[in-house]
Amino acid sequence: MSRLVVVTGGTRGIGAAVAARFKAAGDRVLAPGRAECDITDEAAVAAYFADAGPVDVLVNNAGISTSAPTARTTLADWQTQLDVNATGAFLCTRAVLPGMRERGSGRIVTVASTAGRVGYRYTSGYTASKHAAVGLMRAVAAEVAGTGVTANAVCPAFVRTDMTARSVARISETTKLDEAGAEAALAAASPLGRLLEPEEVAFAVAFFAAAEAGAINGQTLVLDGGGIQS
Template sequence: MSRLVVVTGGTRGIGAAVAKRFTDLGDRVVALGRADCDVTDEDAVATVFKELGEIDVLVNNAGVASSAPLAKTSVADWRSQWEVNATGAFLCTRAVLPGMLARDHGRVVTVASTAALAGQRYTAAYAASKHAAVGLMRAVAAEVTGTGVTANAVCPTFVRTDMTATTVQRIAATTGRSEEDSERMVAGMSPLGRLLEPDEVAFAVVFLAAREAAAVNGQTIVLDGGGVQR
């Protein structure tokens, strides 16, 4: 029996790879882009999710990132990353959880980051918001313990996406390195020694959402080749 899967930030990058994985499994997938639903807007989230009906799997993938030293991080930057990465996951999870609990089955998977588990320079707003997203996931997991619902997260290192390409370009512009050298530097930040491909993240998401993963709850799967071990 196919499931209804909702993927926020589902039209490109990791989200598009996740949507394709579920579609290939025969699930009905709704890939929400920014134009479809502003995950930071409480009313919009409530309306869209109510219209979608009984959601079996929610993938909180919508996210934004920027980097700067703490002293140069603006309040606007802080708030924008917090609103999308943390509040967005909160609003979407809150919208689906009552129905999942009433039906006694459901999966919530949040796409976080290794920055949700370990601090890095120049990522105060991003790391704080992703830490919050993982904390939310753990609190939800505690609430649903003993039911047919689970909440988990995946924490990848840098993935080959537009967001990472922007990071590479920023490093190149700041340091004078070529974009190729800048990408190698970013890739070298994890023991993996390369950028992750979006489909590698999608594989982990689909695993956590599987019916057979009912015993996995409140966990983070780290995808970085072994640098962050939890």
């Protein structure tokens, strides 16, 4: 049976791969970018989901990142990352929860990060926001336990996306490494030894969203080759 799936930040990178996977499975997919729905705007989120109709699967994928030592992190950068990565996930989750609970079914999957499980240097805003997104998921999971609705999170290491390309460029600018060397340095940060592909993250999202995954709730699935074991 076809489901209505909403993938925020679905126009490129991980979001585009997630959207493509659900479409290939025969689901009806909405994949809004910022131009279609500013997930940090309460009224815009409410209006978007009211127009979308009953959502069966919500994928909180939209995200941003900046990097700097904590002492040089601006309040604006801190707040923007919290707004998009945590508050955006909250607003979208809140918008779909009543309908899911009323129908007794639904899947909420948040694309977080290994930075939602551990801390990394120079990423205080990003790490804090991803920890917040994981915490939100766990709180929602506790609320919906036994209702037919589930909430889980996927926590990948670095993925081959535009966001990671910007990180590679920043590393290259501040070190003597060329971009290939900078990418290799990022890849070496996890036991996997390479960047993840967006389709690998999409597989994990689809797993949590499957009808057969109804007993899996409140969990984080780490994609890093075994560095973070839970």
